Amino acid sequence: MRFEDVIGQDQVKARLRHGVAVGRIPHAQLMLGPEGSGGLPLALAYIQFVMCPNRTELDSCGECSTCRKLSSFTHPDVHYTFPFPKKLGEMEVCSDVYPQWREALKDDVYMSYGDWMQQLNAENKQGNIPTKELRNIIKNLSLKAYEGNMKVSLVWLPEYLGQQGNILLKILEEPPAGTLFLLVGSDVDDILSTIVSRTQLVRMAPIEDAALSEALVVRDDIAEADAQRLAKVAQGNYHLARELGKEATNPHLDAWRQWMTIVFKRKMGDAFAWSDDLSSLGREGVKLFLLYGIQVLRTCAVVPYSGSDGLWEGPEQDFVNKFNTLQLGYEVIGKMVKVLEDAMYGIERNGNPKIILMDASYGLVKSIVKKN
The missing domain is CATH 3.40.50.300 (P-loop containing nucleotide triphosphate hydrolases)
Structure with a gap:
């Protein structure tokens, strides 16, 4: 090396x-x-x-x-x-x-x-x-x-x-x-x-966008425009950028939409079945899903100030735009990100994915309740 x-x-x-x-x-x-x-x-x-x-x-x-x-x-x-x-x-x-x-x-x-x-x-x-x-x-x-x-x-x-x-x-x-x-x-x-x-x-800081984008093009054969977008979304995480770049529409999007619907409608009975399904991805799969969610939420936090150009595209950009119509604010989104980070910590420490996802569901509900 x-x-x-x-x-x-x-x-x-x-x-x-x-x-x-x-x-x-x-x-x-x-x-x-x-x-x-x-x-x-x-x-x-x-x-x-x-x-x-x-x-x-x-x-x-x-x-x-x-x-x-x-x-x-x-x-x-x-x-x-x-x-x-x-x-x-x-x-x-x-x-x-x-x-x-x-x-x-x-x-x-x-x-x-x-x-x-x-x-x-x-x-x-x-x-x-x-x-x-x-x-x-x-x-x-x-x-x-x-x-x-x-x-x-x-x-x-x-x-x-x-x-x-x-x-x-x-x-x-x-x-x-x-x-x-x-x-x-x-x-x-x-x-x-x-x-x-x-x-x-x-x-060490997160990898710079330009260097990350170039690596995605050269090493992973990703189109330059997609590489530039992924570099911004992944925020310096090469591992996450590669995972997000494997499919044109990220496989986590549907599960993320379902989770947010459960949380905002407070259908905690549905959360049990959802947690059971997602936990079948295994620890690394659940961790990547949580990383994906963190990046989506962070994007939602910055879009009102800097716009969405060069970030998510297609269905994910639609989700970000619709999510921001809720006008949760930076503070609430920050609390939601903290819930997902805590869940990732539990997954990394060999916690039970289903229990951790259920706990995170309640944590997300608690994060948004104070706003309403």
């Missing part, structure tokens, strides 16, 4: 390059950015840039032995840590899951947590990073590097560490010489504060 393969994030890339150029590479860094912003690919590109013996000012060479091993995720001095289900056969540490990890990265380096669980055929199970894996990190970093003078530990989604993550505090503070810790997350509130305080924060 090279910097040129990472979508956007030019300012962050420049800061990382400068740090390497002047010899200031913090031994523990936390790359923090919203989902779909490219934290994992940026971390992988940074590792390759740091370790490449033939790097230029801008990027790794991509051709040397080190780059080839890093590109295939087989370099012996790079240890990958990530969440996986507790009961996944006889697998106890991340290295037991490396074959699936490599396959998943080769297929889509911008994968989400839900994509990773699907790769493991464990979508309805809760992943975590177990204590045995943390002790394995300490063991691996205590060994001498096989090649070169650096060992790297990449921890993807430290939100899944739990309290056992405190096992790493000492090695984060006093790592062996030539050690680089990279943690890649999206929600600092879900990461142990004791770990955050021992790392240098590298903040």
Whole structure:
């Protein structure tokens, strides 16, 4: 993975390059950015840039032995840590899951947590990073590097560490010489504060519209006009933009209309059947539906001020226009978005989708009742 393969994030890339150029590479860094912003690919590109013996000012060479091993995720001095289900056969540490990890990265380096669980055929199970894996990190970093003078530990989604993550505090503070810790997350509130305080924060913004649009055209063969619209709607989330671009009319639209009808007419009896039907999409499907709803509501909030040109088109634009005739106002829409964000949080924490959707239905009703 090279910097040129990472979508956007030019300012962050420049800061990382400068740090390497002047010899200031913090031994523990936390790359923090919203989902779909490219934290994992940026971390992988940074590792390759740091370790490449033939790097230029801008990027790794991509051709040397080190780059080839890093590109295939087989370099012996790079240890990958990530969440996986507790009961996944006889697998106890991340290295037991490396074959699936490599396959998943080769297929889509911008994968989400839900994509990773699907790769493991464990979508309805809760992943975590177990204590045995943390002790394995300490063991691996205590060994001498096989090649070169650096060992790297990449921890993807430290939100899944739990309290056992405190096992790493000492090695984060006093790592062996030539050690680089990279943690890649999206929600600092879900990461142990004791770990955050021992790392240098590298903040990532959502991907810029121009860069996201170009990536959709080049990588996903989406028409330029559609790519520009999707980039604005997805608000810097490449993963969401791709999902929304898979079909001309988004498959979530009908379900979203049904939900809003139930909520605004307060037909909570119908909400039970609706929640049951939608929960059949699985956790990742429900999460994408909620992301879709959040983007629709945010669009409804900004349209009165900036218009709908370049955003939703066709049936979805009609929905946005009709929704705004209710004149709910920015504050009420903000409360509705918060309800959906809380529901997403519950889904990500392995909550029961049907129960969460029902709770969200009541939450949405409560959000709009005060207006009426």
